[in-house]
Amino acid sequence: MDDGLREQPPTSSRHVPVLLDRCVELLAPALQPGAPGAGGRAPVVVDTTLGMGGHSEALLERLPAARLVAVDRDPQAIALAGARLERFGDRATLVRAVYDELPDVLADLGIPSVQGVLMDLGVSSLQLDEVDRGFSYSRDAPLDMRMDPTTGITAAELLNTYDAREISRVLHVYGEEKFARRIADAVVREREREPFTGTARFAELVRDSVPAAARRTGGHPAKRSFQALRIEVNGELDALRAAVPAAVDALAVGGRLVVMSYQSLEDRIVKRVLAEGAASTSPPGLPVELPEHAPRLQLLTRGAERPDDAELERNPRSAPVRLRAAERVRPARGRR
Incomplete structure (x- = not known):
């Protein structure tokens, strides 16, 4: 671990x-x-978004029979959480990967199925709190926003190279921004004067592009645009569309999946996959449901659960969370 990581406060004090x-x-x-x-072996739980390791640590502490496989694309998260989980020895295996690579991760580890995922x-506390990562509009920083800072296009490169139509699409689709085209046109106009490099200038441009009446509610006017850039830079929704079905497929019968989303685009993807898994695929009119058409999943939550007042007081960042969970109740064809 490098000196910068050693000088950081303990992860347990930085992350709720x-x-x-x-x-x-x-x-x-x-x-x-x-x-x-589990075949007589330790049951396996996969934390597909390790972050600073808080959920993983609690699972290992409170469920002593379990083995953990934890995945994250961010090398800093792997380093920090690795130090936090070191005391659990070989009960914890950390893998640097994106969560849609779950099938390959499990295959490489020789794990045919798991009992929990x-x-x-969304963005982790580690990424939000590290100013230089550029995820937040509250402080000026380089416009980066990559969850894996070693690869891919930065947010600055996106703003400086996409045409107005592409920028508008990103802001509208991923940020649900009503004024996407106005913002995109302003970006193209302003980058001719000087390329974008920092978060403060982009946040100010968004504020100036949004009508005054629309600024009075909904928090900072740049919130949706920052979300949109982050999703585009990291390919988050494409990865999620592959990752949720992969997680369901990885579950053994009796295994459980828990997913926490922080904005509606994520939650819609999760809701659709779980709803499809919990529905029968029997052709209409059959007097008896065929076993191979029975639901694969049983939903464990009624709709999406939201944080209560105690959770919000303890952790204000939990405000937008929507939690959904399901249990695997039928194997895939050809699996037991």
Whole structure:
């Protein structure tokens, strides 16, 4: 670990995991000794978004029979959380990867199926709190926004190279921004004067592009645009569309999936995959449901659960979270 990481405060003091007790409660029944599908081995739980390791640490502490596989694309997260989880020895395996690579991760580890999967989506506390990463509009920083800072296009490169139509599409589709075209036209006009490099200038441009009446509600006017750039830079929704079905496929019968989303675009993807898995595929009119058409999933939450007042007081960043969970109740064809 480099000196910069050693000088940071302990991760446990920098990070309050969202809905921690509820996540453990939902996953715990699938992660007991002798769990179905474990074949006599330790039940496996996958944390597909390791971050600073708060959820992973709690799962290992409270569920002593479980083995953890934790995934994150961010090398700094792997380093910080690795130090936090070191005391658990070989019960914790950390892998640098994007969560849609879950099938390859498990295949490389020789794990045919797992008993639990946790997905805590969006940007992590680590990324929000590191000013130089450029995820926040509250302080000036380089316009980067890459979750893996070693690869891919930065937010600055996006703003300086996409044409107005492409920028407008990103802001409208991923940020649900009503004034996407006005902002995009302003970006193209202003970058001719000077290329974009920092978050403060872009945040100010967004504010100036949004009508005064629209600035009075909904928080900072740049919030949606920053979300949109982050999603585009990291390919988040494309990865999520592949990752949620992959997580369902990885579950043994009796295994459980818990997903926390922080904005409507993520939640729609999760809701659709879980709803499809919980529905029968029997052709209409059959008098008896065929076993191969029975639902694969049983929903464990009624709709999306939201944080209560105690959670909000303890962790204001949990305000937008929507939690959904399901249990695998039928194997895939050809699997037991």
